[in-house]
Amino acid sequence: MDSGDRHQFPPSDGKPQTGALRANAEAVQQMAAAVAGTLGPKGLDTMLVDDKGHVIITNDGVTILNKMEANHPAARMIANISRAQQEEVGDGTTTATLLTAALVEEGEKQVNKGVPVAKVIAGIRKGVQFALERMQEMANPIWDLEDEWLQRIAYTAGREQEDITELVIEAAMMVGREKLLERHFRLSESVVAHPRAESNIFAGLLPSRGRVNRTRPSTEGSLRVLVIADDLKPEPVVEGSLGTEAGFAKQEKLKQEFESTILFLVEQAIDLIVVQGEVDPHAEELLTDAERMVIQQIEAREIARIAEHTGARAIKRTGLKKTGDELDGILGVCEEVEDDESLQRIRILGGQGKPVATILVAAPTEELVDERERITKDAAAALQAAIRGGFLPGGGASELALAREVEKYRDTVQGMEAFGVAAVAEALHRPMVQVVANAGFNPLEKVEEVKVLQLKRQSSSLGIDCDRGAVCDMVDMGVVDPLPVKYHALQAAGEVSAAILRIHTVVRMKKAD
Template sequence: MPDNKEHVRIESGENRQLQALQSNATAVKAVASAVESTIGPKGLDTMLVNEAGEVIITNDGVTILDRMEVSHPAAKMIVNVAKAQQAEVGDGTTTATLLATAIVDEGVKQVARGVPVVKVIAGIQRGVRYALHKMKEKARPIRELEDDWLQRIAFTASRENEDITVAVMEAVHLVGRDKLLENNFRLSQAVVAHPRATSAVFSGILLNKTRANLQMPRYLENAQVLVLADSLESEWVDDESLSTEAGFNKQEHLRKQFLAALESLMGLGVKLVVTSRGLDSLAEDILTDSGIMVIQRVAPDELQKVAEHTNAKILKRNGLYKPIEEIKSYLGLAEEVEDNEVLERVRISGGKGKPFATILVSAATDEVVEERERITKDAASAVQAAVRGGYLPGGGALELSLARDVEKFRETVQGMERFGVGVVSEALLRPMTQVVANAGFNPLEKIEMVKALQLKRESDSLGIDCDRGVVVDMVEMGVVDPLLIKFHALGAAGEVATAILRIHSIVRMKNY
C-alpha cells in the first residue's frame, strides 16, 4: 500500500492532468464558438477586423479560423485540423472543427468521471474507425456527370448562388470525369477572382504572369508552344576560365550554339515559350523581333499545367541542342494565347492535350470578390469530392444515424474502452445540434424527434427542416454532402482530438 505522501503525489498528478485537459477543452471550445454560428442554411456571417481596420465578412470556417487571433497551443491544433481539411478536400472545415471540439469535450467529461485517459483514447479510436466504416457503407454513388445530384451539391456548397453553380458545373463538364478523378488535380485551383473582370468559364488556363515585355505580341493563334524548365540563356564559363584564351573561345562557342538553338526554335514556328526561370537580354531581343511571346519565371505547378494542356513535353536547357526533329516532338499547341492586360494574366486555351477549365469570378468590390472566390472554390471542391466518392444525407442526419450505429457497437465493446466509444456517439450529435440551434429551434426537442423517427423507419436521411422545424427526409429535400468531405472531417477530428487528450501537462519553455 502506498503511504500518504505517495497517495498525495498520485492524486496531485491526476489533478494536474485533469486541469490540463480542462484547460485545453476550454480553449478548443472558444475556437469552435467562432465558427459554430455559421453552419447550416440559417448560419450567420462572422466579421473579422484587424488593427488596421480592414474588414472581412464571411461564413467560411477555414477563413475565420485562419485569420482569427489564436494563442493557446490546443486551440492552434484545432485550427490546423481545419486547414488540413481544406487542403485535402476543400470544404467541411466547420464540421471538422465541431466534431473535434465535441470529441475533446466529451472525452474530458469521461476522464473527470474517473475513466483512464488511455482507455478513453483507445475507445475514441475504435469508435471513429467504426463510424468511418459505416459511413462508406451508406454512401450513394455518382456514376455520371449528368447526375442531378451534382448540380444540387454545387448549389448547396455555393450558398445557393445560381451563377456560381452554373459556372462550376460548366467547368466540370469541360474537364470531364477522368480529370476530376486524377489524384493531383484540384478543380478549386481553376477558380480565379478579379474585381474588374467579367465572370466567365472557359476551356484553358490562366497563368499568373504577363509577357516578358510589351513589345512581344499580346495575342497569338494556333501557337506552337515550348515549355522550358530552366532559364533561356546561353551557358557560361566561370570568370577564371574566361580570362584565358581557351575559356574565351569556349564562351564564344557556347554563345554561337545558343544562337543556333534560337534559330532552330524560330524555324520550327515556335510562337510561345514558357520558362520556369528568366531569359537573357540577347534571347529577349531576338525572340521579340521574331514575334515570339515569352512568359518567364512560371511556377512549377503552372508550368506542368501548360505542358499538359498543350500536350508539350517539358524540356531542360540542354535539350535545346537536340536535333530539330527531336525538339519538334517536345512542342505543344494552343489555339489561342492572350495576355489580358486587365487581369494581368496570360490565358492559354484550346490546347491539344488534357482539358482544363478556368472559372473567372468577379464582383463589385475586392471584399465581395474575395468571398465569392472562396464560395466558388468550396462548390468546386464539393462537386469533385462527390464525383470521387459519392454523397450522403446532409443537415446532420447522417451523423445522427451514425451515432445510433456507434452506440450499438459500444454494446459489443468490453471494458472501459466502451466509454471512449460512447464519446464518439455523443460527438456525432453535434452537427445537427448546431444546425438546429442556428435555425432558432430547441436542439434537444428536435433531435429526440429525429432519433425516434430514424429508428422507426430505419432511415439515415431524416433531419430537421430549418424553415418549419419539422422532420423531413434530407435526400428528398436535396440536402446532401459529399462522402469524402464528411469522411475526412470525422477522421481528422478523431486524430486531433486524441492528440489533445494525450497531453498530460502544459509546461512553458524558457526563452533562449
C-alpha cells in the first residue's frame, strides 16, 4: 500500500471528516483483495516482493497480510486481526479478513444511506452475536480421536498431503484427547520441519539446540533432569561497588558460593541440566568434567515444555540453594537424551511427566522447509480446533445458511439497528461468493442457486462443487471446517469492523520531542 496515499491521514480543521470512513474502507478492501484470491480449493498463490528482489510465493493469508506493506492505520488493524486469528485457532485468517472487509463495506453503505453510524454498529453487534449463537447450534461434535472426520479435516487443512495427515493424526493419538482440550496447549507447536530429517512422530521433545557441552549422560535408563529458567551464573554484585574493597570481597564470596553450588549439583547425580539463559564458563567446565550434560540458551516456551514433559519444576538460580531432599522434589526424569548433530537439535525422550509428541516433517529442499512446516501446523491446528468445537459444512455453505437466519432475525429488530443486522446478513454471503469466483464460476448465479436449494431443502450444508459448478452437499463431499475457526473469524470480524466504523476522523499526531 502506497505510503503516500492521500487518504492515509486526512487533514483536520476541527470539523468532522466525512472522508475518514471512505478512506478506512478503501484500506480494508485493499488488504482483503490481497488474500481473496487464495480462498478455496481453486485459490491461487500471492507473490510478495521486497525492495531487494526477495520473493515469497504463498497462499497463506496470515503470511501475506503480515509481510505486505500496510501503512494505513486501518490496514494495520486487519494485519492484527490475522495474527490474533492465527494465535487463537491457527487457521481462518483469510475468512476473518474477508468478513471484516464485507462488514465494513456493508456498514459504509448503510451510513451513506443516512443511517446513524452508532445504529449501524449496534445492529452489527446484534447480528454477529445472533449468528455466533446459531453457529454453535449447527456444529457437529467430535467425541473420539478415531472419528473419520478428523482425518478429513487434517487432510484438507494439510493441502491434501497424505503424509502430513498421517503424522498429525498419529501425534493427536499420542498426546490424547484430554491434552488436546487444554486451553494453552497447541499441537501445532510440536511441528518441526527439516531438509535432512525423515518424517516421523516420537514421544518426546526436539527443542532448539542452544549451546551444549561436549558430554553425554553416563547413566542409562532414568535420567534426572534439572530445569533452570534463568542464567546459571554467580549472583551479580551491585554495579559501582566493585571499585571498593568491600565490593571486591563480596564478589569473591559470591563466586565461591556459586562454585560450591555447582559441586553440590554434581554430587546429586543430575544427568541433564537445561538452562534458559547462559552458563558461567567455569561452571560449564566443572559440569563437563563430571560428565553432566548442560544445554543452555533455550527459549522460555521450550523450557516450560521440557519441565512439563519430564515432570520437573523450573526454578530460578536462587532456588538452587536447597537441600538434597528439596532438590529431589523439583527434578524431572526422562529415558534418553540425544544430541542430534544432523538436525542441530536435542532429543529429550520418554519423560515421566505429561505425554508430548513431536511431529518431524521432512522437506526435499531448504526452500520448502518453511512451507512444509506451515502446512503441517495448519493441519495440526485444524484437527485440534475440530476436537475442541466440532465442525460445520465448509465452502461457505454454513455462512450462507446463517445469512438466511440473520435475515429472519432482522425482521424482529426494531428501529434503525435493523440496518446493521442486514449488513451482517449480506457480509455472510462473502465466503461462498469468493470461493465460487476463485473456481471460475459466476458467483451471482451460483450463490443464488444454492440459496434457493438451501431454503427448499432446509439444509445448511449445500454448496458449490468447485470442479463441476454443481450444487452439492458439502458434508457428503467431506468439505468441512472446524467450528472454532469459523466462530473466531466472525467474532473478530465483528469487533474490528465496529472499531473501524467508529473512527470519525484520523489526525496525524505531532512528532515526539
